Each structure stands twice: as C-alpha cells, then as structure tokens.
Amino acid sequence: MTIPSTVTLSYREALRSAIREALGADERVFLMGEDVGAYGGCFGVSKGLLDEFGPERIRDTPLSESAFVGAGIGAAMGGMRPIVEVMTVNFCLLALDQIMNNAATITHMSGGQFAIPLVIRMTTGAGRQVAAQHSHSLEGWLAHIPGLKLLAPATLADARGMLAPALADPNPVLIFEHGSLYNVEGELAADAAAVEIDRAAIRRPGGDVTLITYGGTVSTALAAADQLAGDGVEAEVIDLRVLRPLDDATVIESVARTRRAVIVDEGWRSGSLAAELSARITEQAFYELDAPTARVCSAEVPMPYARHLEQAALPQPDTVVAAVTRILGVSG
Amino acid sequence: MPSLGADMEFGTVLQWLVKPGDAVKRGDIVAVVDTSKAEIDVEIFEDGVIDELLVTEGTRVPVGTVVATLRAAAGKPPSAPGEPSSSPAPPLALQPAPAAAPRLTQAAVRAAPPHRLRASPVARRAAEQLGVDLDTVTGSGLDGAITKADVERAAARPPGAASPSPSLPPAPARSAPPSAAVAPPDDRQAAMRQAIGALMARSKREIPHYYLDSQIDMSASLDWLREENLRRSVTTRLLPSVLLLRAVAVAVAATPAFNGFWLDGAFRPADQVHLGVAISLRGGGLIAPALHDADRLTLDELMAGLRDLVQRARTGRLRSSEMSDPTITVTNLGEQGVDLVHGVIYPPQVALIGFGAIRERPWARDGMIGARPIVRASLAADHRASDGHAGGRLLALIDRHLQNPEAR
Numbered sequence: 031m032t033i034p035s036t037v038t039l040s041y042r043e044a045l046r047s048a049i050r051e052a053l054g055a056d057e058r059v060f061l062m063g064e065d066v067g068a069y070g071g072c073f074g075v076s077k078g079l080l081d082e083f084g085p086e087r088i089r090d091t092p093l094s095e096s097a098f099v100g101a102g103i104g105a106a107m108g109g110m111r112p113i114v115e116v117m118t119v120n121f122c123l124l125a126l127d128q129i130m131n132n133a134a135t136i137t138h139m140s141g142g143q144f145a146i147p148l149v150i151r152m153t154t155g156a157g158r159q160v161a162a163q164h165s166h167s168l169e170g171w172l173a174h175i176p177g178l179k180l181l182a183p184a185t186l187a188d189a190r191g192m193l194a195p196a197l198a199d200p201n202p203v204l205i206f207e208h209g210s211l212y213n214v215e216g217e218l219a220a221d222a223a224a225v226e227i228d229r230a231a232i233r234r235p236g237g238d239v240t241l242i243t244y245g246g247t248v249s250t251a252l253a254a255a256d257q258l259a260g261d262g263v264e265a266e267v268i269d270l271r272v273l274r275p276l277d278d279a280t281v282i283e284s285v286a287r288t289r290r291a292v293i294v295d296e297g298w299r300s301g302s303l304a305a306e307l308s309a310r311i312t313e314q315a316f317y318e319l320d321a322p323t324a325r326v327c328s329a330e331v332p333m334p335y336a337r338h339l340e341q342a343a344l345p346q347p348d349t350v351v352a353a354v355t356r357i358l359g360v361s362g
Numbered sequence: 363m364p365s366l367g368a369d370m371e372f373g374t375v376l377q378w379l380v381k382p383g384d385a386v387k388r389g390d391i392v393a394v395v396d397t398s399k400a401e402i403d404v405e406i407f408e409d410g411v412i413d414e415l416l417v418t419e420g421t422r423v424p425v426g427t428v429v430a431t432l433r434a435a436a437g438k439p440p441s442a443p444g445e446p447s448s449s450p451a452p453p454l455a456l457q458p459a460p461a462a463a464p465r466l467t468q469a470a471v472r473a474a475p476p477h478r479l480r481a482s483p484v485a486r487r488a489a490e491q492l493g494v495d496l497d498t499v500t501g502s503g504l505d506g507a508i509t510k511a512d513v514e515r516a517a518a519r520p521p522g523a524a525s526p527s528p529s530l531p532p533a534p535a536r537s538a539p540p541s542a543a544v545a546p547p548d549d550r551q552a553a554m555r556q557a558i559g560a561l562m563a564r565s566k567r568e569i570p571h572y573y574l575d576s577q578i579d580m581s582a583s584l585d586w587l588r589e590e591n592l593r594r595s596v597t598t599r600l601l602p603s604v605l606l607l608r609a610v611a612v613a614v615a616a617t618p619a620f621n622g623f624w625l626d627g628a629f630r631p632a633d634q635v636h637l638g639v640a641i642s643l644r645g646g647g648l649i650a651p652a653l654h655d656a657d658r659l660t661l662d663e664l665m666a667g668l669r670d671l672v673q674r675a676r677t678g679r680l681r682s683s684e685m686s687d688p689t690i691t692v693t694n695l696g697e698q699g700v701d702l703v704h705g706v707i708y709p710p711q712v713a714l715i716g717f718g719a720i721r722e723r724p725w726a727r728d729g730m731i732g733a734r735p736i737v738r739a740s741l742a743a744d745h746r747a748s749d750g751h752a753g754g755r756l757l758a759l760i761d762r763h764l765q766n767p768e769a770r
Contacts, residue, residue, distance in 0.1 A: 289484055289510060320482040320509040359503035 042212040044189035062089035063115030099125035106148040116152040133202040134177030145200035155208040155246045162332035167296040170303040173274040179203045180273035184248040191225030208246030230280040236264035240284040243294035244270035254350035289320035299327035321357035366685035369561035374422040398553035404682040481508035492517040554647040575740035586767040611656035613759035619748040620713035629747040638688025641675045651684035705742035712744035
C-alpha cells in the first residue's frame with residue numbers, strides 16, 4: 031500500500047493542470063479567449079500552454095465577447111469541445127445574447143439535434159481593487175437561465191477536478207473562478223482527478239446553524255464558523271459548488287438539522303442566488319425552522335475602488351457572525 | 363370562540379340566541395357557551411347582522427375557532443366595492459352606528475388583550491408532538507421567540523413543573539380542527555381542576571410574586587355600616603365585604619401599576635378598574651368574574667353587582683365580558699375564618715388582593731389597648747410590574763379608605 035503523495039500548488043495552477051490534462055486527453059478540446067495565448071491569460075491561468083500546445087489549440091481572440099463566445103457555440107455544435115475564457119463575468123454581458131439565446135436554447139429548439147458541449151470559464155468577484163466594471167458577482171443572473179449548468183470551484187480539488195466532467199457534459203457549462211482564489215495555495219493529491227458536479231459539499235459540519243455559500247465566500251464562512259466556535263456555536267458550512275441546478279437536498283437536509291440558515295452570497299441581495307435559496311428553504315423546510323433565514327450579501331452599490339470601501343461592501347466574517355448571532359436570539 | 367378567561371382552551375356552544383339575518387348590536391348576548399367552569403353568555407362586540415353560524419349547538423371547539431360571521435349592517439356606503447350583496451339586511455330595530463366600517467367581521471367577542479405568541483415553526487410542531495403548551499414556555503430565540511430547544515427543555519421538566527403533567531392528556535394542538543378536539547372530560551370537576559391547575563402553575567412558574575400584608579382597623583367602617591344599615595330595609599343592607607371591595611377599587615384606581623396585564627414582556631396598564639371577585643363554586647372550584655368599573659360604582663351598585671355576580675356564578679350564567687375583563691382580582695376568605703391570604707395571581711393580571719376574617723383583636727392605640735375589629739389585607743403582586751414600595755402604598759390607600767367609609 032502506498033501513501034498517496036501530495037503536491038503544493040495554487041488554485042491557478044490547479045486550473046492550468048486541468049486544462050492541460052483536457053487538452054492532452056481529447057484533441058477536440060481547445061482554449062480560446064482574450065490574451066489566453068501569448069500573454070498567458072489575464073490571470074495567468076493559461077501561461078505556458080501556448081508553447082506546449084500551439085496556436086491552433088490556444089487561440090487569442092479579438093476583444094469581442096459576442097464573437098468568440100458565438101464561435102465557441104458553433105465549434106461545439108460542430109463537434110469540438112471548446113473551453114472559452116471570458117475575462118470577467120462583467121464582460122460576459124456582451125456575450126449574454128449568445129449564452130442565453132443560443133447556448134442555452136439550441137438543444138431545445140433543435141429538438142435535440144444539436145448538443146452544445148461548451149465550457150465557458152470566467153472570473154468573478156471583488157476584493158482586488160479593480161472597481162465597478164470588473165468586480166461584480168453576476169452568477170445569480172446566469173443561474174436564472176434554464177439550459178445552463180453553473181459551477182463555482184472554491185477548492186483546489188474542484189479547480190482541478192471540475193473541468194473534465196464539464197467538458198463531458200453535452201450542455202453548456204459555465205465555470206466561475208473567484209478572482210481572490212487564484213493565488214491561494216494548498217496541498218492537493220498528486221493523483222487528483224475528476225470530481226462529481228452535481229452536489230453541494232459540507233465543508234465543515236456543525237449543529238447550530240447552516241452557513242450556505244459558494245466560491246470566494248466559502249473562506250469567509252469558514253472564518254466566521256471558526257469565530258463562532260469560540261463562542262460555542264457550531265456552524266455547518268455548505269459550499270454549493272453547483273449554482274444551477276441547485277442541490278436542494280443537501281441544503282434542506284442540513285437546515286432541517288440545524289434549524290437555522292444564513293446565506294453568504296457576494297452577489298447583491300435583491301433578486302439574488304441568496305434570495306432563491308432563502309425561498310427554497312422556506313418552501314421546503316418551513317416547519318423545520320427555528321428562525322427566519324438570514325442573508326449576508328454585498329452592499330447594493332457599484333463595487334467601490336477604495337480598499338476600505340470595497341471591504342465594507344463585501345461579506346466579511348464579522349458580518350456573518352453578527353447575522354448568526356442575531357438569529358440565534360437571546361440564547362446565542 | 364372567545365377566550366373567557368386565561369385558563370380556557372375549549373368551549374362548547376350550548377345555545378345560539380341569534381340566527382342568520384338577525385341584527386345585533388354591541389353588547390347583545392348571542393350565544394351561551396360552556397367553558398369547563400361555567401355557562402357563559404357571550405356578548406357581541408360589533409354592530410351588524412349575523413351572516414352565518416358556523417358551529418352547531420353542542421359542538422366543542424378550541425378557543426379562536428370562528429363560530430359565526432357577522433355582516434356590517436345598513437348604513438354602509440352604497441358605493442363600497444367588493445361588499446357582499448347577498449341577503450340584504452332586514453330592518454333594524456336598533457340603528458347601527460353609521461360610522462361602522464362596512465366589512466365582514468368575525469363574531470368573536472373581545473377577549474383578553476390580543477397576544478400573539480412568538481414561536482418558530484419547528485417549535486410549534488415540536489410542541490404539538492410533545493404535548494407542550496407553548497403558553498408555558500419561555501422563548502430564547504430571536505426577539506424572544508420560542509425555539510425547538512425551548513420546547514424540548516419544557517417537555518423535559520419534571521412533572522408538576524410542566525404543563526401538562528404526564529398523567530393528564532397532552533395539551534390539545536392549537537391548530538386542531540374542531541372534530542379533532544379531545545373529548546370533553548366526563549368529569550366536569552376534573553376539567554375545572556385541570557384548568558385551574560394549569561393556570562395557577564403558569565402563574566407560579568412565570569410570575570415573580572411578592573407578598574405584603576397589613577392589619578387594618580375596621581372600627582370606623584363597621585360603625586358607619588351599622589348606622590347605615592339601621593336606616594335600610596333588610597334587603598338593601600350592605601355587607602362589610604362591599605366596603606372592602608370599594609376600598610380596593612378606589613385604591614387601585616390611584617395606583618395603576620397593579621391594574622392591568624403583563625403581556626409580551628411588558629406591563630399594559632388598564633384604563634378601567636374591572637375588579638375580579640373570586641367566587642367559590644358549590645362542589646368545588648372557583649371563578650373570578652369582573653365587577654366592571656368598580657371604582658365608579660356607588661356602594662349600592664357594588665352591593666347589587668356583587669349579589670348578582672355571586673348568584674349568577676353559582677346558579678346562573680355569567681357574561682363573556684365578565685370572564686375576560688378582570689384587571690385585578692380580590693379574594694375574601696374571611697368567611698372560612700382565614701386570617702391571612704397568600705394569593706396566587708391570575709395571569710395575565712399582575713396583582714391579587716386578599717382579605718381574611720374581621721376579628722376582634724387587642725389593638726393598641728394612643729397608648730391604650732382595646733378590642734377592635736381587625737382585618738388582615740394582603741397583596742400578592744407581580745414584581746415585574748411593581749415594587750414593594752408601591753405595594754405598600756396600595757395597602758395604605760386601602761386602609762385610608764376604610765377609615766373614611768362615607769367618603770367617596
């Protein structure tokens with residue numbers, strides 16, 4: 031019996047490793063997007079891949095999200111397995127017509143004649159002082175659209191393991207990489223491989239309250255849970271992983287045990303994923319609740335540039351702890 | 363089904379005194395309801411026309427069940443949209459108040475001041491399963507809401523501290539449909555004991571009682587009463603207990619901290635003094651209906667009111683407002699030879715005043731010892747609503763009124 035060895039790497043490197051593996055495993059796979067080739071990707075994810083795989087498979091595109099996302103859809107319809115990188119979720123709005131009216135609908139409108147095995151990766155989230163046109167979390171908008179699958183890898187294992195099943199899926203899959211995670215380093219099994227992309231994961235077990243979150247705020251929720259543990263409150267932390275379709279079962283099972291839920295979502299509160307989760311909890315677990323479901327979201331402002339204002343606008347461990355303490359009431 | 367006292371959970375409609383289409387006016391008696399304690403005439407608190415009777419005679423339903431619907435009577439603006447227009451109101455013998463809002467309204471009489479229990483959904487479900495009365499549970503959750511853990515703690519309390527005790531049937535679910543209500547206990551006495559027990563246990567569990575008592579020289583009152591009764595015919599003579607009641611009513615009117623209700627964590631003073639009078643019932647048990655506006659009644663009115671109340675409590679019927687309105691209760695156990703009452707407050711009231719027997723006792727005054735009629739007046743009060751200093755003032759005021767019986 032051998033002890034599996036581990037490697038130390040960053041989230042960025044885990045993503046690159048997954049892309050490299052996909053390119054090597056299937057010649058139909060190629061990567062395209064703005065600056066993914068010579069520059070190595072705006073966030074350095076594809077650095078070195080151009081040298082390794084050549085310009086046919088690592089393709090720099092013009093600055094036209096609508097054009098290159100549309101090209102990706104066409105390639106997928108034609109039998110390829112494209113990985114399209116959109117620099118940030120804010121810019122995907124330029125390609126929203128392609129994403130919603132084509133990628134999400136063509137399988138349906140063609141009576142199943144065309145599959146769209148397309149993967150679109152994009153950076154999301156704030157915290158890096160890149161201001162109001164590069165920092166928003168619009169996953170909730172895209173999670174509204176039937177026909178799409180949305181993934182939010184928050185761990186090295188998911189960064190490494192979600193791409194392969196996403197490419198294997200015959201439908202378009204959007205992968206949201208939180209910008210604050212690229213430099214996060216950790217240990218990953220050397221033989222880390224594909225992961226399932228259907229279920230939420232409990233990142234920390236607890237019996238007093240369920241913190242539901244995803245992506246960049248998983249670490250926020252875990253930090254809050256550590257702080258709460260010091261006060262004798264055991265918080266369970268759920269990493270949604272899959273933003274559409276939502277894994278109701280894991281969420282409801284947890285809330286039914288802890289009887290209280292706090293949703294931590296970097297999106298704006300109004301019309302958000304947090305709103306959707308809160309509604310589902312009320313619909314499916316009303317009679318299990320000991321307190322109203324609380325939400326910790328970003329302030330409803332365009333994301334500020336100034337560091338102190340940006341931090342104040344984002345969910346923080348302290349605001350999560352405060353929300354938990356509030357719904358726990360006088361006994362908390 | 364109105365709540366005719368804090369200890370009532372069910373009521374049986376014995377008789378309807380109105381039928382659909384009847385015009386009714388605030389204060390009319392519309393039904394006779396049997397609580398486990400007494401048959402009560404239920405008054406209506408809105409003017410209108412009876413629309414529908416939803417519960418048949420002889421049916422036992424939980425408090426809060428809609429038993430009838432009431433339609434706003436004539437005088438409504440003809441342009442009011444969305445008004446049900448079926449069964450036009452018959453001619454009214456009594457004109458309804460023209461200002462009455464045209465709307466459908468529940469024929470529930472005004473019960474105790476409204477009180478919405480804060481309990482989480484899972485706590486309510488747990489209470490139903492564990493047979494825990496949520497009224498007996500203190501909430502620890504958000505804004506004092508009762509949580510599942512609170513219910514489980516309450517269920518785990520030793521018998522005697524908990525309501526109900528394991529030997530009794532579980533508390534009926536608040537949401538139970540009428541047909542699912544537990545069968546009426548065959549033994550009316552047992553039902554009353556259960557009701558009194560639940561309420562008094564709640565009182566002792568929730569209310570931090572404090573007790574004060576003082577001895578009051580009744581010479582002045584009894585001398586005055588003797589003179590007064592000499593001038594009266596036998597049937598109109600006054601009893602000493604009426605003087606005690608009036609002294610309490612007037613004193614309470616001047617010390618509002620003892621007159622009202624403790625609800626939702628706060629004291630709500632009452633505007634009027636509705637004196638609950640504890641009346642023991644033949645065969646056991648007691649009931650404490652109200653003498654309305656007791657501080658404004660003359661001694662004759664008080665005497666007549668007391669006589670009427672005692673008679674109706676023991677033989678006849680009480681009115682719903684008398685059951686739900688008392689703002690403070692007086693109990694007089696002097697007839698039994700009791701010297702001193704240590705009272706148990708009737709929730710959600712905040713005070714109870716007790717009197718023992720008026721006895722001749724050695725009494726020192728002006729350096730001389732003589733025999734004087736003395737009564738011990740006691741106060742059991744809710745320490746959340748008042749302090750001993752105020753309680754002492756209340757007893758002193760009662761004393762002062764009894765030294766000046768002719769004064770208003």
